[in-house]
Amino acid sequence: MRESNLSAETKSSLVIDTLCDVFDRDNVAVACIYCDFHAHKEQTATGVLAAVLKQLVAGVEPIPDEIKEAFDRAKRKVDGRTLRLAEIRTMLIKSASSLGRGFICIDALDEFSTKHRPELWGSLQQIVRECPNIRLFTTGRPHIREEVKKYFPKYPDLSSVKPTKQDIFGYVTMRLKNDPDPDAMDRELEADILRIIPDKISGAYAEPGYNESGVIN
Amino acid sequence: MGSSAYQNPTFNINQNVGNVTDSHNNVWNNCTISDEKRHVLEWLSPMVPRERHQAVRDGRVDGVGNWLLGTKEFEKWHTSEDEVVNPVLFCYGDPGVGKTYLRCVKAAL
Secondary structure, three states: OOOOOHHHHHHHHHHHHHHHHHOOOOOEEEEEEEOOHHHOOOOOHHHHHHHHHHHHHOOEEOOOHHHHHHHHHHHHOOOOOOOOHHHHHHHHHHHHHOOOEEEEEEEOHHHOOOOOHHHHHHHHHHHHHHOOOEEEEEEEOOOHHHHHHHHOOOOOOOEOOOOOHHHHHHHHHHHHHOOOOHHHOOHHHHHHHHHHHHHHHHHHOOOOOEOOOOEEO | OOOHHHHOOEEOOOOOOOOHHHHHHHHHHOOOOOHHHHHHHHHHOOOOHHHHHHHHHHOOOOOOOHHHHOOHHHHHHHHOOOOOOOOEEEEEOOOOOOHHHHHHHHOOO
8 A cells, every 4th residue: 555645545544444334225326536646657538437337336236238238239240349438437327327326535635637537526526516426535635635626616614634643643643553674763753643643643734724623614 | 316325325334333353344345235336436546545554554653643533523523414514624733753753862862
């Protein structure tokens, strides 16, 4: 796991597990995507929507006819043509609408290719607009917030991630516990690390306009 | 359009009421999925986000980030079926509390 995005990934995985736990019942589907700089080739808007669609219909019986028919058509053809973005989006909107509720969680949108991002935003915008039973959770670095605001101007109350001092303390404690080279550590240094790091880091996250819990005032 | 699957869908998601791991795996690993359906799903997307999710979950520290789940924004976002509620929840922040920070702060010690 990349450590640079640990905080956001942690949030995403927590949210995904919480949703799966809370909505442990029929007719609710949770789809997740973890974007990755290193997978730009594979991660296109079409690929992401296809992966979301796959997860949303995984529990639907029988699989929607349109998807099955598209599969059969592709199998018959030698080139095995894959679906285009508009086709997947249409199937996704239809499949999502038949769910009681659906959650789409996309982690690290800033790591998704800049080139394909407008297509992805446009599709997500359309899905949210046409499927009132769909909820979208995304994470990303601060500059992505402007893009979210641009594509979802109607929805201003966005939350922000800001690790609390306790979050950082817990994480650093875990790292110290799993130190591969414990002999290089002594009590004094450990105490210094646990005292200074949570302070410094939580200070680095402080932004005007945000309260202690990291939620916009 | 107008397929029976859309008109009258049934669901196998999360059939087994259990812990988070079980319920989550069922979303993708439902043992009732037929081979044919599995082929269709694999054709639809070769991506396997559950593997990434598992890796992230394994690296998670208990309690870290729980504050988010307690916010009223998250509560409203996931429980309310009201169309007026904001359907989009965006969490943003700078890179997390990994090595980068340990390295930065080392200079301050």
